[in-house]
């Protein structure tokens with residue numbers, strides 16, 4: 001229904017309109033769009049036009065993987081309920097959920113795993129269950145919003161350390177030594193906007209030194225890093241040294257869901273105490289099944305991650321040579337840092353006109369003056385797609 005101008009002027013909701021106008025003025029307003037679901041890997045269909053899609057986190061193209069689809073469609077026929085109608089603790093958890101949890105635990109080399117509806121829910125629920133008002137959380141300044149929200153909701157004292165800066169973390173741990181009851185260090189392993197990687201070994205050492213729990217968010221590393229693709233904990237040989245390992249099924253695994261893997265006692269505790277787990281309906285079983293099939297597919301193709309990272313290395317080096325600032329990225333996520341939101345939006349729009357979809361990332365997703373274009377690579381991209389992007393950016397003559 002079309003909003004009525006007069007109604008808004010006199011409505012208690014008038015402030016909402018003013019807020020939206022402010023966003024618009026600062027090039028920060030977003031508009032909903034409706035993409036068409038399609039089965040073309042690496043492509044986006046919107047309003048009848050096809051774009052090369054550099055905006056998805058479907059890093060391995062598993063959202064449209066034919067092998068997974070074939071098995072999924074055949075097996076899903078046997079699943080009699082689409083929705084579960086209850087939270088996992090009531091009657092929502094099925095064989096499909098249990099089997100995915102078992103698969104994830106084995107993959108992550110942990111005793112057990114717990115499946116949440118999203119990675120966002122996993123972060124807020126887990127952090128809220130682990131710490132409270134009496135406690136301290138040490139958090140990298142570029143951690144994902146779901147970690148930040150989890151810390152805020154928990155009521156714990158947040159100690160934010162400079163991005164990847166272990167001297168700053170050590171200083172802050174020392175300054176607050178002996179304070180608080182429980183202490184937690186939490187970090188993304190692969191940072192979602194800058195594509196750089198946390199120094200996990202140093203974090204583990206500091207956690208041991210200062211008696212902290214360690215929690216990592218492997219959302220963007222899952223499926224890409226590590227010998228079997230399970231993430232950066234595996235790659236760093238730290239699977240047994242990090243207390244709480246969180247991941248998502250919504251990115252490299254091409255589906256939906258979040259999970260935590262760790263000791264059985266941790267999983268038992270979260271199943272009882274994580275509010276986003278206890279008070280939310282279980283995922284549809286068919287979605288859980290898709291997650292299991294995705295892990296199996298990755299295990300069968302342990303070389304996929306390296307293939308993707310090699311593509312990313314080529315693109316990053318090519319763009320750097322052209323003068324683009326790719327920051328400290330060393331992964332399939334390549335930021336083109338332009339600082340100003342308006343510049344990021346302008347470049348993104350001009351690329352769209354060339355049939356290339358690269359999203360402009362602006363506050364609040366990044367700090368002000370840190371706006372960027374986020375190039376997210378997938379195995380589904382062919383060398384021709386990368387060349388089209390390189391040529392498109394060259395044509396713009398921005399750098």
Ligand SMILES: Cc1ncc(COP(=O)(O)O)c(C=O)c1O
Nearest residue numbers: 118119120144146192219248250
């Ligand atoms: C680092 C990180 N953690 C968690 C999430 C949330 O995951 P999900 O999309 O499964 O809710 C995201 C999503 O963007 C993320 O980037």
